[in-house]
Amino acid sequence: MPPTHVVQTKEPKLYTVIKNGVEHPAQILQRRNREVYVHYVDKDKRLDEWIPEEHCRLVDGGENDNNEDSGEAVASTSSAPAGGQRKRKRGPSAFVLGSGSRSGSVSASVGRGSGGDVNGVEGDEGQQTEEVVMTEEDFDIQHHKQITAQRNFDTVHFGDWQIKTWYFSPYPLIETEVDDIGQADARFKIPGVHRTTVRSHGRTSDLLAGGLGRTHAGDRSTLWVCEMCFKYMTDGMSWEIHQKSCQWKHPPGNKVYQRGAHTIWEVDGAVDKLYCQNLSLFGKLFIDVKTLFFDCDNFLFYILTDATSQEDHMLGFFSKEKVSYDDYNLACIMTLPPYQKKGYGMLMIEFSYELSRRAGKVGTPERPLSDLGLRSYLAYWVSTIIRFLRRVLSALPPEYPKVxxxxxxxxxxxxxxxxxxxxxxxxxxxxxxxxxxxxxxxxxxPYLLTFNDPKFSTERVLETQLNDDGSATTHVSIRCTLADIAKATNLRVEDAAFALNECGLLMQKIAIDDGNDEGQVLVLTRQLIEKVAAERKVKRPCMDLSRVLLE
Known part of the structure; x- marks a missing residue:
């Protein structure tokens, strides 16, 4: 029987934080010098921040609890981690990071039993606590959640940008830092996390403990990263010396898309392993729900760059598995914060679907999606369907406004x-x-302006009626299923249905009885399509198919 652990859990205290005159429920993760690090309930962890302690008060109206043992993540009451999902990947050192964090107190001891056994016990201060028996793997995941609950770097210096980080990234320790951690003050130690060593990478908690000393040693810890090779440093002097000697001018690999100053480079994780590992560690500063950083052999990385006269600077990147049995066309995607809301994320999403189309597959992104990822993909799905329906319900091709x-x-x-x-x-x-x-x-x-399914070419009905003034009006109609639309747009049926429902088009149902079948059909008119296009601000695609350099 594999080793198990018995963990006692206690519900964390809930506080109210007054920010900009508005009250927000929050949990305290850590305290320092009359400041508290808070996580806002039901909000993304990138919004976590240090605030003055006087801005917090207990929900029950009590004063600040200065004696609370903060900074400890509560364990899950089941064998699966709370607040996130896990996905197994091939390779012993590949991990998917969960989202969400909770504060409280945790104590662990080795016990017997099967994972997931829960017994209620009465804890201190009258709070209800629970005793959980979990496996070694789930116990390590709880340690991982403790470590990643708080950012370990406040900012990252990347090229000409000083960027505020969003999430924890497991940058590994160097030898001198290991010695410093061993001699560190107790206030630098996260409760429940064992001492990290370079050689003790057998456990998840040890593997992900990189940078713990930097996490708490300074109020404004900064990471320095080369924007060309992604080598990371802990001080500006080393960064400046490296900048003078770095020979990289663009990412390794092959160009797979080039239009104007924009280029997408395909990099094999098995060929340029160190580059991809450093790239993944950097991306983890802005990606929370999942990431891969050590085992990159089974992944391809696509880096979007913007060219100057001498160098190609990264704007963002996405990764995908070389062989995905679920036909996932994207694992992680990240656009640097200074370049967001400029269409670069949409360009990468469109390119990932083009990879699926050329492979003869119907792709979809790997789940779970972050809040920003879901927003971006919903915009892509809606825009793709709207552009397609515009084409279907047009009597003339868009390039011929007159006949x-x-x-x-x-x-x-x-x-x-x-x-x-x-x-x-x-x-x-x-x-x-x-x-x-x-x-x-x-x-x-034009993207998807030519039909991928012959059904829309052969079964469209164009009816032209003569007007009183001698002119004529042409109406277009077609009967199809949701699966037909999904197939023609190269989307999963569930993704197409989700997009249509989110933009309100699935609500346009009427009852019919045409003698063959009786039931409800979905009626979509050009007026409805244009209304949704205006509401969702549907634009032309960012990708130019003629610029794709794949065979």
Whole structure:
């Protein structure tokens, strides 16, 4: 029988934090010099912060509990970790990081029994505590949650940017830091976490303990990272010396997409292992729910860069498994905070789906999705479906806004000879960086404007009616299933259904009886499609298919 641990848990105290005149429920994770590190309940951990202790009060109206043993994460009351999900990956040193954190007190001792046994016991101060028997693996995961509950670096110096970090990243200790940790004051130690050594990487808690000394040793701990090779340093002097000797000008690997100043590089985790490990450690500063940082052999990394006259600087990256039995086309994705909300994340998502399409698969991102990841993917799913339905419910291709008939045969032109084109796009002024040379409003190759399913080419009905003034009006209709739409847009059926439901289009149902079947059908009109497009601010795709460099 594998070794088990008996852990007593106690519900953490709930506080109210007044911030900008608004009350927020929060839990205290740690205290220092009249300051407390709080986690806001039901909010992402990237919002955790240090605040003055007087800004907190107990929910029951009591004063601050200065004697509370803070900074300890409560153990889960089941064999699975609370507040997150685990996904097994191949390889002994690959881990998926869970989300969420709770504070309280935890004590552990070796016991017997099967994982998941729970017994209620009465704890101190009249609080209800529970006793949990968990396996060695789940016990290590609880230690991992303790360690990752708080950021271990306040900021990271990356190129010309000083960026505030969002989450804990398990940067490993160096030999001198190990010695410092062993001689550290007790206030630098996280309760329940064993002393970390370089060689004791057999346990999850030991493996993820990198940077614990830096976590608590300074109020404003900063990490220094080279923006080219992602080598990490603990002081600015070492960083400046490295910058003068670093020979990297762009990521390793091959170019798989290039348009203007933007390039996507494909890097094999088995070939450029150190680069990918350092890249993953850096990305973990801004990714919470899952990440892979040591076992990179089974992964491909795609780095999006912006070129200057001499170097290609990273804007973001995503990773995917080389072989995914669930057909996942993306494992992790990260856009640097200074470059967010500029379309770079959408460009990488579109490219990941293009990889699936070229492989003849219907891809989807790996779960669980973070709040920002879900928001980005929902925008992609909605935009893809809306652009497709626009095309389906159009009588003419979008590149032909007018039809002129000369003699007998129609002539598809954008405007009569000698007349200005009423819908001709205006070309932007060229810039020296960013979306350089990319005519976003007119030159992007239409994405999904050609049907992937013959059904939409053969079963569309175009009905033209004569008007009283001699003109004619053409109406387009087609009957299809949700699976047909998902197949034509290369989306999973469940992803397409989720997107349609979120934008309100699944609510447009009517009862029918056409003699063949009786029930409800979904009716989507062009007016509804354009309404959703305006509400969701659907834009042209960021990716140009003609710029993909894959065979």
């Amino acid at each position: 002129l008939t000369k003699g007998i045969y129609p002539d598809l032109t954008k405007s009569p000879p000698g007349e200005p084109d009423e819908v001709a796009p205006k070309r932007r002024k060229r810039q020296t960086k960013g979306w350089d040379g990319e005519p976003v409003d007119g030159g992007v190759t």
